[in-house]
Amino acid sequence: MLLNKRISIIYFLGTIKFDLLRIVLYATTVGLLDKYSTFREISIPLPVTAVIGTAVSLLLAFRTGQSYERWWEARIIWGAIVNDSRTLIRQVSAFYIGPDRETFIRDFVYRQAYWCKALTASLRKIPLPADVQQYLAAHSIEGQNIPNILLSVHSDEIRRAFINKHINQFQEVQLDSSIVNLCNSMGRCERIKNTVFPKSYSMLIHFLIYFFLTVLPFGLADDHFLVEIALCIAIPSIFIAIEKTSILMQDPFEGLPLDTPMSTISTTIESNLREMVGEPNLPPQPVEENYYVL
DSSP, X not given: OBOGGGOOHHHXXXXXXXXXXXXXXXXXXXXXXXXXXXXXXXXXXXXXXHHHHHHHHHHHHHHHHHHHHHHHHHHHHHHHHHHHHHHHHHHHHHHOOSTTHHHHHHHHHHHHHHHHHHHHHHHHTOOOOHHHHHHHXXXXXXXXXXXXXXXXHHHHHXXXXXXXXXXXXXXXXXXXXXXXXXXXXXXXXXXXXXXXXOHHHHHHHHHHHHHHHHHGGGGSOSSXXXXXXXXXXXXXXXXXXXXXXXXXXXXXXXXXXXXXXXXXXXXXXXXXXXXXXXXXXXXXXXXXXXXXXX
């Protein structure tokens, strides 16, 4: 997630540098040819160029809206994970009355904290953090979908507590509801991760931008070729920048600067949960020296 006061323009320009280079070379070449050769005789009515530009604008607006919707949904999901994690531990602390109460609650705290970290690693398709691997090895937990297995362990512990009469039936239902909410959030994240934005739609927009760039010089007046070159660079570059912004937002779980800051949120959740059970040594928030947090 980008930080307000340290947004890097260099990073964004780096993502579109090759497109900008192509646009500058084409606009400069056509502008010079238009001045010194028979290209000057080629003219396309400006309304034709305007229609193409309008079509590109509408498609880009729809594309950007859809990408932002995916990005914002991802952030809403992780906001819900924060709330549901706190609620789960608060319910466990309030409901459980067994003899090993402190140990039972702390197990839930650590398991939930590691669930958040495991889900982060799963969505980014990176190795699990060292502390999560140590926890899994200590409890002999294995599987392909570790976050899902950890939720199953939650459910097993709640069921065992009910059988041993450490919680009542109504409390079991409420605890199970919190776990269902976490499972739903996990499924929504996986849906966003595994649903690829239609490639054909991206190719269509990219093609239309370059087609617009191709016809634009022949629809402008030839009296001031420097102004013509500047317009042929500026207008397509704006379209390319908007398109790239939507591409960067459409996949919020890739470990890029515009992504959902799942690692930072997971650390916050762990700190909050451990504080709720009175642990003195809380995990420090990661200090980011870049212009974004992950």
